[in-house]
Amino acid sequence: MSASQSYSVTIVGGGLGGLTAALALRQRGLRVTVLEQAAELGEVGAGIQTAPNASRVLMGLGLRAALEAIRTEPLDQVRRRWQDGSVIGLTPLGEFCKREYNAPYWHYHRADLHKVLLDACLDPEGAGPAVDVRTGSKVVEIDQGDPARPTAVTARGERHAADVLVGADGIRSAVRDALGMPDSLLFSGEMAYRALIPGDKIAADPATRWLVDRYQSTIWYGPDRHLVHYMIRGGEYLNVVAIVPSTPEVERDWTAPATVDELAEAFPGWDDRVPAMLAKAEGEISAWAMYHRRRDPVWVDGHVALLGDACHAMLPYQAQGASQAMEDAAVLAEELGSVPVGNVQDALARYVARRAKHAGMVQDAAWNNMTFYHLPDGPEQRERDRKLTRFGGESDVSYEWLWRGTPLNDPDEETFSYQFHG
Numbered sequence: 421m422s423a424s425q426s427y428s429v430t431i432v433g434g435g436l437g438g439l440t441a442a443l444a445l446r447q448r449g450l451r452v453t454v455l456e457q458a459a460e461l462g463e464v465g466a467g468i469q470t471a472p473n474a475s476r477v478l479m480g481l482g483l484r485a486a487l488e489a490i491r492t493e494p495l496d497q498v499r500r501r502w503q504d505g506s507v508i509g510l511t512p513l514g515e516f517c518k519r520e521y522n523a524p525y526w527h528y529h530r531a532d533l534h535k536v537l538l539d540a541c542l543d544p545e546g547a548g549p550a551v552d553v554r555t556g557s558k559v560v561e562i563d564q565g566d567p568a569r570p571t572a573v574t575a576r577g578e579r580h581a582a583d584v585l586v587g588a589d590g591i592r593s594a595v596r597d598a599l600g601m602p603d604s605l606l607f608s609g610e611m612a613y614r615a616l617i618p619g620d621k622i623a624a625d626p627a628t629r630w631l632v633d634r635y636q637s638t639i640w641y642g643p644d645r646h647l648v649h650y651m652i653r654g655g656e657y658l659n660v661v662a663i664v665p666s667t668p669e670v671e672r673d674w675t676a677p678a679t680v681d682e683l684a685e686a687f688p689g690w691d692d693r694v695p696a697m698l699a700k701a702e703g704e705i706s707a708w709a710m711y712h713r714r715r716d717p718v719w720v721d722g723h724v725a726l727l728g729d730a731c732h733a734m735l736p737y738q739a740q741g742a743s744q745a746m747e748d749a750a751v752l753a754e755e756l757g758s759v760p761v762g763n764v765q766d767a768l769a770r771y772v773a774r775r776a777k778h779a780g781m782v783q784d785a786a787w788n789n790m791t792f793y794h795l796p797d798g799p800e801q802r803e804r805d806r807k808l809t810r811f812g813g814e815s816d817v818s819y820e821w822l823w824r825g826t827p828l829n830d831p832d833e834e835t836f837s838y839q840f841h842g
């Protein structure tokens with residue numbers, strides 16, 4: 421886009437979705453301001469996985485070298501049974517993903533991934549105008565008095581007008597509320613414990629040593645609960661997400677601190693290796709209420725659009741919430757970056773048409789996994805395990821579909837392709 425065509429975009433929310441969008445829009449020549457409510461930018465102390473669909477977007481933004489410095493690569497995804505840890509299914513990751521999907525499956529500490537995105541947004545040498553990131557800017561109102569110049573109003577009374585406003589402000593989006601969009605959140609009845617376990621403690625115990633011998637992305641299936649874990653920062657931590665029925669307190673407060681004992685005792689009767697692993701957790705342990713947003717085809721109002729959890733919050737049972745937000749960002753930038761400011765509404769309509777159904781299918785698949793993962797032992801569970809032995813995916817969504825992602829109209833092959841660089 422030429423300088424004369426360039427126009428301005430305000431993004432509300434500097435999470436993984438908002439920053440990916442800011443970087444992608446900047447690279448298309450747009451002038452981007454990010455308004456973040458927190459006093460300091462950052463992410464929760466936990467891990468995150470990017471499957472090939474999201475890794476491809478990040479590499480398309482030229483981040484491959486920066487990601488290679490912070491990523492940990494699992495060699496396979498393994499599914500285990502709760503009682504004895506027997507393997508239900510094994511999906512190759514590692515080299516297989518790069519070869520088959522032309523993009524890697526990687527694990528990170530969230531703070532590291534967030535910092536890579538932030539540094540790229542701020543980099544004065546990067547393509548396009550550097551992003552203006554403003555912290556301590558909680559948006560409380562959207563003024564659409566001039567529909568072509570939506571204005572974000574902060575709690576301190578500052579007004580930020582732009583040609584386009586993007587609400588990337590998460591599951592409890594203020595932008596969404598300000599637009600009067602329906603309250604489509606459903607509580608799942610479940611919560612997730614999140615914890616980091618020091619890798620050296622894992623390596624020192626013969627009962628857990630196997631976790632460092634081969635890096636894997638592991639899911640344990642049991643009646644009414646499941647457990648996910650993987651190594652991050654090259655083995656510095658084992659990241660754990662433990663899904664169990666929610667307590668009334670967590671349902672009420674959305675998130676609450678938890679203890680090592682609570683975590684270790686949350687899987688009674690499970691394979692001995694599970695409590696041996698969980699009892700080693702250190703530092704901050706927390707429990708998070710699990711919410712799902714009903715599929716919602718309306719993501720846009722005039723020059724205002726939603727992105728990420730604000731429009732398609734999903735249960736993390738496909739590990740795809742942020743990844744889908746990254747796909748949103750790539751498509752949004754492609755659409756906005758190819759039009760003059762007079763055609764913004766059409767571009768936003770195309771953005772929703774390309775993304776809402778796709779993200780909706782992932783929302784539904786993650787929701788279906790709640791029942792599918794947590795079946796009591798019996799004929800349905802045995803049928804599920806048989807399916808998982810052969811099926812390349814979960815629920816009804818195949819990895820073949822999910823990991824290829826939303827196709828871009830005009831991908832930059834040089835940055836977009838893993839194979840290109842050999």
Ligand SMILES: Cc1cc2nc3c(=O)[nH]c(=O)nc-3n(C[C@H](O)[C@H](O)[C@H](O)COP(=O)(O)OP(=O)(O)OC[C@H]3O[C@@H](n4cnc5c(N)ncnc54)[C@H](O)[C@@H]3O)c2cc1C
Nearest residue numbers: 433435437457469559589590728729736739740741742743
């Ligand atoms: C246990 C768990 C595990 C997960 N694992 C994965 C995984 O492996 N892979 C994956 O892809 N996804 C995963 N997810 C999902 C992922 O974390 C979310 O989908 C993703 O973080 C959403 O990004 P976002 O940018 O849309 O919103 P958020 O990350 O919530 O960011 C929103 C930002 O907006 C700011 N904000 C909010 N309100 C305002 C306001 N009024 N004004 C200004 N700023 C505001 C917030 O402070 C925040 O910085 C997981 C989720 C959970 C709970």
